[in-house]
Amino acid sequence: MKFAWVAAVLLVGSLQLSQAWDGAIVYFGLAAFAGFLALLLKRLVPAGLAGLAVMVLAMAGGFFAARGASPDRDPTWVLLDTVPRLLTAARPAPATPELLVPGLLLIIGVSTVTVLSVTKRGTALFVPALGAAVLYVSAALLTTGRADRYGLVALLLVVLLALGWLIIDRRGPVVPPAVLATALAALTLLTIVLPTNGFEPRKLVTPPVTDVAIANPLPQLAAWAAQGETELFRMRGPEVPVRLVTLSRYSGASWEAASTYGPLGVVDPPDLPTGGKFQDASADLRITGLEGEWLPGVGKPQAVSLSDAMVDPDTGSLVVAEGVRAGLSYTVRGVVETPADADLASASVPADATRYTALPRLPFTLAEYARQATQNARTPYEKAVALEQVVRLNRRPDAEAPVGSSYARLETFLFGDAGESGAGAGTAEQFASAYAVLARAVGLPTRVVVGFQPVPEENGERIVRAADATAWPEVYFTGWGWVAFDPVSGNGSGPSAASKREVLNRLASTTAKPTPTSLASVPPLVQPTAVAPDAVAAPPTPQGFPFWVLTPLLLLVALYAARTARRVRLRGAGPVGAWHEVLDSLQLAGLRPRPSRTVPDIGREWGEAGQRLAAVVDQAAFAPAPHPGPPENSWRLARQVKKAVRRKASWWRKVVWAVDPRPLFRR
Incomplete structure (x- = not known):
């Protein structure tokens, strides 16, 4: 009876935790019973040694499962790196080996300690209750409270624990049930209140450090914004945006940089050709504070004065073998595509650019939002302009907003309720990513560029600081190349403001309010006196009943159950x-x-x-x-x-x- 009760508590807590992953119920359900393996080993060796053996086997399995993401790292680093990988993945996290490892190890550890504890007198109620609380709190933090919106799982755990106190005859000194009930109720309240007050556990970790082939520099934008006036590099040349790295692959969790680099002049041609109209640009740069592998450049690089510079032919991203360091000086020459407004108005998009339109497991909410936003647009260019306006409306730049560009983060950014952390607010990462994903959803080839806005000259030099870092999306038009858009302000490089205003005026006169769906409606396109930032209030979203107020009732129920259990034992x-x-x-x-x-x-x-x-x-x-x-x-x-x-x-x-x-x- 005792072990059946422990198994029920562990199973409920494990299935609750599995909601932080997509399709991990079976794995987590099996992990809940891992502690019974230690019970079998206990017949051969002492309990402590049996528990240690189970955890060593679990960690060894976790290393072999996760080492594919970091094949050249030592086991300790691989296991530790799975935590930031998980905290920077989509919500719910994909059930990939390296993302499953942290959750499975947590469950196996809790299960092992719990099962071994109930074999000893005096701890049968303490450790299972503590283990249930650990699993419940972990699930609440990983899902920001969404795993148990109404507190039903917390109530089920309290009932299970109360049944254990009523049925299992405890002997010897134990922690009083009132203490356990109070702690569980307090943790339940804590894990519901923290997310509603903007607590985001992802802020507690640094995004995982990976090879340059799959690195994502977008989260660095928030760090640069915090550094403000820190000088990164100086340049002499035209007043054009400086490109650092271009991200073209999107996994649903994050953007990824290119994986193949080669010397300029001996690499294959790009998968999408350069546009028919462009101008040459040349700049002299001197690194003063910038670090990393990527080398700032202008336009699509054609030549670099550094012998060890490598380029990705498709995106034009530059890297140096030894990394960027202070004092590095070089000259870069590139071409900047300059299509005219009339060229874009009638331009088409390639039908076979699947790399730039791929959206693995796109949520219905984002697809429907993009469809509503562009339902009356006649050409790809009008779709691109309409989405720039829609992403910008009712949303504000916020340098302290949570980082991330996963589907879950973008849904919070676009549709989140007022008061939710990151709802309607983001850095350039969220604006650019939301635009690129929505544009892909309606068939526009897109990519995201991390770079720096053009800055005015100071004594013949342009001083680029951390605050100048930004990101912007680009759309590819057949024959004209990649065109930049600016969903943050609408006034960046690319099509002229007059061209955009003309498109928005026509769409605003023909676009009716979208048909209501399960997601927040797309704000109707307003008559733009321009493309300047708007301050249109978002439609109010009805708030649900705050079920966390029932926590005191749960506490009273737990205390009553504990008192009843005491009377049963005394009788x-x-x-x-x-x-x-x-x-x-x-x-x-x-x-x-x-x-x-x-x-x-x-x-x-x-x-x-x-x-x-x-x-x-x-x-x-x-x-x-x-x-x-x-x-x-x-x-x-x-x-x-x-x-x-x-x-x-x-x-x-x-x-x-x-x-x-x-x-x-x-x-």
Whole structure:
């Protein structure tokens, strides 16, 4: 019975945690029973050694499962790196080996400790309750409270624990059930309140450090924004955006840089050709504070003065073998595509650019939002302009917004409720990513560029600082190349403001309010006196009932269950248990006798029932031989004494009589 109860508690907690992953229920359900392997090993070796053996096997399996993401790293680094990988993945996280490892190891550890603990006397209730709390809190933090919106799983765990206290006969010193119930209720409240107040565990970790082939520099934008006036590099040349790295692959969790680099002039041509209209640009740059592998450049690089510079032919991203360092000076020459507004108005997009339109497992909400936003656009260019306006409306730049470009982060950015962390607010990462994903959803080839805005000259030089870092999306038009858009302000490089205004005016005059769907409606396109930032209020979203207010009720239920469990145990202890029930009543009424008083002395104060119960207790304790007369019903006598005691209690003590936790602490 004891092990069945433990298995039920672990299974509920593990299935709750599995909601932070997509399709991981089976894995987590099996992991809940890993502790029983330690129970089998305990027959051969001591319990501590059995638990250690299970955890070593689990960590070894976790290393072999996750090392594919970091094949050249040592086991400790690989296992530790799975945590930031998980915290920077999509929500729910894909069920890939390296993302499953942290959750599975947590469950296996909790299961092993819990199962081994119940084999010892005095800890049967403490460790399972603690393990359930750990799994529940982990699930709440990984899903920001969404795994148990209404507190039903928390209530189920409390009921399971209460049943354990009622059924399992505890012996020896244990942590009082009231303490466990209070701790579980407090943790439940904590894990519901923290997410609603903007707590985001992803802020506590640095995004995983990976090889340049799959690195994502977008989260660095928030760090650069915090550094503000820190100087990164200086340049001489035209006032054009400086490109650092172009991201073209999107996994649903993040953007990824290119994986193939080669020397300029000996690499294959790009998968999408350069546009028909462009101009040459050349710049001299000197690194002063920038670090990393990528080399800043202008346009699509054609030549670099550094012998070890490598380029990705498709995106034009530059890297240097030894990394960028302070004092590095070089000249880069590139071409900047300059299509005219009239060229873009009638341009098409390639039908076979699957690399730039891929959206693995695109959520319906994002696809429908993009469809509504562009339903009256006639050409790819009009779709691109309409999406730039829609992404910008009702949303604001915020340098302190949560980082990330996963589907879950973009849904929060676009549709999140007021007060939710990251709702309607983001850095250039969220604006650019939201635009690129929505544009791909309607067939436009897109990519995201991380770079720096053009800055004015100071004494013949342009000083680029950390605050100038940004990101912008680009759309590819057949024959004209990649064209930049600016969903943050609408005034960046690319098509002219007059061209965009003309498109938005036409769309605003023909676009009706979208048909309501399960997602927040797309804001109707307003008549733009321009493409400047708008301050249109988002439509109010109805708020659900705050179920966390039921937490005090859960606490009262837990205390009542603990008190009931104590009465059941005392009733099974015969006359001595009945006398302890009387002592509990005296404590509840504020009449607790001094420890020096004897049982008969106390019993005489409560009439005939008290005296008879005291005699029965004395006989049971000191002369357990059979009584010659009919046996006294000690529990019936105890109830009579309890009624007399309760009548002398104050009214407020009677109100809290059934849930007062003080008897739980009395030995």
